[in-house]
Amino acid sequence: MSKIWNASEYDLSRRRLIPCFDLFYATAADLAARTIRDLPSPSILDIGAGTGLMSEFVMHRVNAASLFLLDESAEMTAKALARLDQFKPTLFLQSMTEPLPAMQFDAVVSSVAIHHLTHEEKRGLYGRIFHALAPGGVFINAEQVLGETDREEALYDEMHIGGARLLGSDEEEICAARERMSYDKSATLAEQVTWLREIGFTQTGTFFQWGRFAVFAGWKHSPV
Numbered sequence: 001m002s003k004i005w006n007a008s009e010y011d012l013s014r015r016r017l018i019p020c021f022d023l024f025y026a027t028a029a030d031l032a033a034r035t036i037r038d039l040p041s042p043s044i045l046d047i048g049a050g051t052g053l054m055s056e057f058v059m060h061r062v063n064a065a066s067l068f069l070l071d072e073s074a075e076m077t078a079k080a081l082a083r084l085d086q087f088k089p090t091l092f093l094q095s096m097t098e099p100l101p102a103m104q105f106d107a108v109v110s111s112v113a114i115h116h117l118t119h120e121e122k123r124g125l126y127g128r129i130f131h132a133l134a135p136g137g138v139f140i141n142a143e144q145v146l147g148e149t150d151r152e153e154a155l156y157d158e159m160h161i162g163g164a165r166l167l168g169s170d171e172e173e174i175c176a177a178r179e180r181m182s183y184d185k186s187a188t189l190a191e192q193v194t195w196l197r198e199i200g201f202t203q204t205g206t207f208f209q210w211g212r213f214a215v216f217a218g219w220k221h222s223p224v
Helices: 010-017 021-036 053-059 074-083 119-132 150-166 171-181 189-199
Strands: 043-047 066-071 090-093 105-111 133-144 202-210 213-219
Touching: 010 074, 010 150, 010 171, 021 053, 021 105, 021 133, 021 202, 021 213, 043 053, 043 119, 053 066, 053 105, 066 074, 074 090, 105 119, 119 133, 119 189, 133 189, 150 171, 189 202, 189 213
Parallel strands: 043 066, 043 105, 066 090, 105 133
Antiparallel strands: 133 213, 202 213
16 A cells, blocks of 8 residues: 555545545544543554554544554654654554564554455454454454445445545546555455454444445453
8 A cells, every 4th residue: 555655645635535534434433432431541553554544533532542553654654653743652664464563452443454455364464453452452443345246336436436526536536546446355344244253352343334434343352
């Protein structure tokens, strides 16, 4: 993703290209905030953090938390560190396919990033996230998902591109988005929620969906 996106244009372009932007991000952020709100010193990991859009949504909903960012792009994360400076984040400059930092987190979030991995890599990452979560912790993925059928996928595409045009995306921006999407390896929402259950997440489910943009989550059960 870092080779295709221009970091200087990323934020404004993403707002146009995700027609449900505010509710999409806010839903994920609210889930994280509700999970960690009673913890004395929660920790949050943002995987594929990019320019810090998701982390900004989350951090403005919590009283205080230790924030960690993980992304392989130095250019994108430079913007994230500037945006989130008041929260003093710690940066892990690495790929999502590498081992996660050897610590536990109360919430792990991600936004429109994991679909770049193969299905095998996604499942592997979900497993590593599960082991990195503290008991009672939550994993929340605000993600681009694949339609269950060709017809559903076509409807998702119509909604997506039509919505982007209404928000001001021109043909150049849409063509660039389609080029990026040609490299995507999206999975369906149902199969990803199933993977989380198989890994051991509980209370798994979908908390928002608008076409191909969905927020799904799972919790790591606290021991009795």
